[in-house]
Amino acid sequence: MALTQERVDERLRAAFPGASITRQEGPAVRDYTLHVPADTIVEICTFLRDDPELEFALLSFVAGVDLLPNTPRFEVVYSLLSLTNNLRFTLKVALPDENPRVPTVCGVWPTANWHERETYDFYGIEFTGHPDLTRILLPDQWVGWPLRKDSPLGYQEVAFTHNTPNRTKPAPSLTKLKPKKVKYRAQ
Amino acid sequence: MADENKVDNPFRVLGQPTPPAAPLNDDPDAIREEMEKGILFTTVEKMAGWAVNNARANAIWPLGFGLACCAIEMMAILGPRFDVSRFGAEVMRSSPRQADLMIVAGRVSLKMAPVLRQLYDQMPDPKWVISMGACASCGGMFNNYAILQGVDKIVPVDVYVPGCPPRPESLLHGIMKLQEKILLTKPELGPIARPRKRGMA
Amino acid sequence: MTLNMGPQHPSTHGVLRVALELDGETVLRAKPIMGYLHTGMEKQAEYKTYTQSIPQTDRMDYLSPMSNNLAFCLAAEKLLGIVPPPRVQAIRVMLVELTRVSAHCVWLGTHALDIGAMTVFFYCFREREKVLSIYDHVSGQRMMSSYVRVGGLTMDIPEGLLDRCQQFVDEMPAHIDEYEKLLTKNPIWLARTVGVAPLTAAQAIGLGATGPTLRGSGVDWDLRKKQPYSGYETYDFDVPVMKDGDAYSRYKVRLMEMRQSVRIAHQAIARVREFGEKGEYRLRDFKYVLPPKEEVKTSMEALIHHFKIVAHGFFPPVGEAYAAVEAPKGELGFYFVSDGTPRPWRMKVRSPSFINLQSLPTMVEGRLVADVVTAIGSLDIVLGEIDR
Numbered sequence: 001m002a003l004t005q006e007r008v009d010e011r012l013r014a015a016f017p018g019a020s021i022t023r024q025e026g027p028a029v030r031d032y033t034l035h036v037p038a039d040t041i042v043e044i045c046t047f048l049r050d051d052p053e054l055e056f057a058l059l060s061f062v063a064g065v066d067l068l069p070n071t072p073r074f075e076v077v078y079s080l081l082s083l084t085n086n087l088r089f090t091l092k093v094a095l096p097d098e099n100p101r102v103p104t105v106c107g108v109w110p111t112a113n114w115h116e117r118e119t120y121d122f123y124g125i126e127f128t129g130h131p132d133l134t135r136i137l138l139p140d141q142w143v144g145w146p147l148r149k150d151s152p153l154g155y156q157e158v159a160f161t162h163n164t165p166n167r168t169k170p171a172p173s174l175t176k177l178k179p180k181k182v183k184y185r186a187q
Numbered sequence: 188m189a190d191e192n193k194v195d196n197p198f199r200v201l202g203q204p205t206p207p208a209a210p211l212n213d214d215p216d217a218i219r220e221e222m223e224k225g226i227l228f229t230t231v232e233k234m235a236g237w238a239v240n241n242a243r244a245n246a247i248w249p250l251g252f253g254l255a256c257c258a259i260e261m262m263a264i265l266g267p268r269f270d271v272s273r274f275g276a277e278v279m280r281s282s283p284r285q286a287d288l289m290i291v292a293g294r295v296s297l298k299m300a301p302v303l304r305q306l307y308d309q310m311p312d313p314k315w316v317i318s319m320g321a322c323a324s325c326g327g328m329f330n331n332y333a334i335l336q337g338v339d340k341i342v343p344v345d346v347y348v349p350g351c352p353p354r355p356e357s358l359l360h361g362i363m364k365l366q367e368k369i370l371l372t373k374p375e376l377g378p379i380a381r382p383r384k385r386g387m388a
Numbered sequence: 389m390t391l392n393m394g395p396q397h398p399s400t401h402g403v404l405r406v407a408l409e410l411d412g413e414t415v416l417r418a419k420p421i422m423g424y425l426h427t428g429m430e431k432q433a434e435y436k437t438y439t440q441s442i443p444q445t446d447r448m449d450y451l452s453p454m455s456n457n458l459a460f461c462l463a464a465e466k467l468l469g470i471v472p473p474p475r476v477q478a479i480r481v482m483l484v485e486l487t488r489v490s491a492h493c494v495w496l497g498t499h500a501l502d503i504g505a506m507t508v509f510f511y512c513f514r515e516r517e518k519v520l521s522i523y524d525h526v527s528g529q530r531m532m533s534s535y536v537r538v539g540g541l542t543m544d545i546p547e548g549l550l551d552r553c554q555q556f557v558d559e560m561p562a563h564i565d566e567y568e569k570l571l572t573k574n575p576i577w578l579a580r581t582v583g584v585a586p587l588t589a590a591q592a593i594g595l596g597a598t599g600p601t602l603r604g605s606g607v608d609w610d611l612r613k614k615q616p617y618s619g620y621e622t623y624d625f626d627v628p629v630m631k632d633g634d635a636y637s638r639y640k641v642r643l644m645e646m647r648q649s650v651r652i653a654h655q656a657i658a659r660v661r662e663f664g665e666k667g668e669y670r671l672r673d674f675k676y677v678l679p680p681k682e683e684v685k686t687s688m689e690a691l692i693h694h695f696k697i698v699a700h701g702f703f704p705p706v707g708e709a710y711a712a713v714e715a716p717k718g719e720l721g722f723y724f725v726s727d728g729t730p731r732p733w734r735m736k737v738r739s740p741s742f743i744n745l746q747s748l749p750t751m752v753e754g755r756l757v758a759d760v761v762t763a764i765g766s767l768d769i770v771l772g773e774i775d776r
Contacts, residue, residue, distance in 0.1 A: 028707025028726070030466050057593050060712075063736040065725055077723070079710060079738075083593065083607065086614050090710070111596030114746050122430075137423040137775055138333070139298040146332055147431050154332025154428070158325070252396060254403055255425055255772050256450035256531060259494070263520075266513035281398040296775070299403060299424040302395050328443065333428035352531060 003085040005032035008054055015047055016040060024092065031079075033090040038102045041078075041093055045108045048080060048089070056080040056089060059105070062115035064123040068149035073097040074125055078105070101126040122147035239374040243287070243313060244366040250286035250310065251279040252303075254293025257320040257352040261292045269355035274362055283309040288365070289342070290358075294322035295335045307342045313375065317361055318344045321351045393760065395424045401498060401764060402771030406748070413756045418749045425775040433735040437701035438464050438538055441735065446532035448737065449773040452491040454483050454523075455715040457536035462617055463711035463722035464538045467704050472671050475663040476540045477619040482553060482656035483526070483535065484618075484713075485649040489560065490519035491716035492646045496567060499639075499765035503580050508570055515563050518556050525549055538702075539677030540670030550665060553657050560650050568643060581635040585751040585763035588633055595747045599718025599740050600645065601767060604638035606631040611714040625652050635766035642768070676702040701730025710738075717741050717768055737776055741769040
């Protein structure tokens with residue numbers, strides 16, 4: 001019998017009776033998503049990977065989402081894939097605005113290393129226990145977390161003739177191409 | 188007797204008697220004018236300049252600086268269909284010390300900008316920059332926190348080639364325009380004085 | 389000794405920087421540093437409507453633009469809950485498989501060029517020009533076509549396109565034989581790729597690798613067979629898998645994939661001909677998809693729908709969706725979080741090259757420096773996708 005997502009849900013709840021696991025409801029939530037508490041994420045992931053019936057051996061991605069007016073503000077989404085059962089499963093962890101931190105799952109899947117660095121880079125979410133939590137895509141000296149909703153896009157006004165009234169130099173001529181005078185450096 | 192029936196001799200040169208010689212003109216201005224009609228005057232500087240400019244224009248070696256999608260169209264001009272080797276630019280040097288044209292092909296992110304400036308400084312004179320594509324010319328479709336809005340903010344650009352990505356023929360047109368520009372430049376025969384910023388080599 | 393294989397390098401396939409720690413010629417540690425092409429596409433997608441973000445997706449994996457468009461549109465269609473008509477799916481499959489052939493041509497050309505075989509570069513780019521002229525015919529743009537849209541295509545396929553595709557598909561197997569003749573049994577090629585950059589199946593799965601990197605290590609996983617989309621379950625093709633996990637097996641996998649792509653494209657062209665050279669090219673769901681122009685000029689409802697979709701964008705339901713396709717590089721997926729407005733709240737791109745590059749240190753540590761170039765080439769990375 002093929003494994004279904006409801007069966008995974010059942011096994012997970014049975015294995016972690018104390019943790020508050022809730023299913024995400026919504027009219028258009030197209031993937032089976034479970035909300036799990038942040039402190040149990042490593043145990044849950046280890047269970048999902050090692051259990052012989054479930055075998056979620058591949059971590060597809062780790063993403064951060066900023067739901068700014070709502071609390072809790074941040075969500076970290078883990079998308080798991082089971083090659084042997086051909087099944088996808090999604091876990092979500094909700095994190096608060098101040099000091100968002102969640103234990104790293106690098107020990108469970110080595111691929112999470114760069115995914116978590118990217119989430120840290122974009123959102124400032126700290127993954128405790130990560131071997132090398134530094135910026136990965138933005139320059140190392142960048143200040144701020146660009147994908148948060150309160151960071152600006154960084155749009156720069158483009159200078160056209162109608163919005164630059166006080167130009168001192170005339171617009172360059174397209175038809176005349178005069179040779180430039182070159183100054184020599186003294187030897 | 189036979190003159191009326193005679194057909195006009197096409198070889199009239201042989202038939203006509205030689206005209207009397209024109210009187211000699213001793214006027215020095217007239218002599219100079221006669222001489223100037225057959226002699227080309229120039230200066231050594233202009234001749235050397237013409238040769239140098241043509242050499243620089245027709246053997247321009249690009250630096251392989253492909254960043255993003257425009258790099259693929261730049262590779263296409265190295266391919267067999269749009270052959271840039273006709274214009275002398277087939278050797279794409281990897282080292283900036285050996286290149287004289289930097290084709291900035293692709294979007295320049297803020298992390299890449301200091302690297303680009305350093306590569307430009309490493310290139311020896313004379314050097315030219317072609318800004319290929321919309322992203323290199325003005326930021327393109329990415330007007331946000333991560334992309335430099337135009338590479339002319341950090342290096343002086345000679346030719347802008349628009350397009351996203353520009354067709355290989357457009358880039359070749361840009362290279363030809365650059366060649367025209369080089370031919371019009373007064374060639375410098377020594378190092379050029381550039382404004383030196385503190386802290387840069 | 390620390391050596392910097394800098395962002396400007398002929399063999400890094402873009403602006404990738406690899407910090408190598410060497411002991412003589414042996415690599416002790418390799419650390420890829422990226423971000424030199426970071427474009428902020430995920431942030432910018434939050435400020436554009438879904439249709440306005442489609443040209444952005446072209447520029448991610450710029451060697452296979454239609455695959456990116458397709459992945460985006462599938463995720464958006466999954467969120468909306470719509471399915472495009474079968475003729476549209478057949479056209480999409482045809483163009484995406486031709487894209488796969490052209491992306492593998494570039495991979496082979498540049499990989500061989502890095503290793504030293506220049507002829508293959510010229511041959512591959514000659515084939516790629518044919519696919520680019522097909523793109524030009526269908527959309528007007530050589531590379532970034534943005535032809536696949538949410539709910540269908542931009543416009544119907546032009547006349548003569550199917551004949552052109554048929555001609556390409558008929559002559560491509562001979563060209564693939566040419567590449568094989570040059571490389572497959574070539575002793576220099578074998579010396580440089582057999583046993584080089586090894587990756588076992590367990591390592592590959594743990595590192596999240598997908599695509600030919602995973603199939604070259606012996607794992608039979610292809611999204612077109614396992615989680616089919618866009619009608620792939622109705623086509624007849626095989627998925628090549630090789631056991632050894634070195635650069636040579638990945639090379640063989642990609643060459644065999646090229647042949648299978650030609651096979652699928654052949655079937656797709658026949659299927660489009662069955663549906664007709666001209667026909668429907670968009671879903672008739674005007675809440676989300678633009679109505680045909682003839683109806684816009686005659687029907688009031690169509691006019692209002694057109695105006696709303698163009699001026700404001702379509703309003704997806706509140707929710708989230710993730711859809712993945714088998715791009716030439718691996719599993720390319722888009723994860724959308726929607727809040728009911730025409731602009732996505734969050735767009736996350738699961739880019740295969742980013743994940744595959746993570747296996748570079750594993751492949752290269754303990755090996756010689758020259759193998760780093762082979763490893764990067766056999767991973768087939770595209771920096772536009774890594775840095776987004």
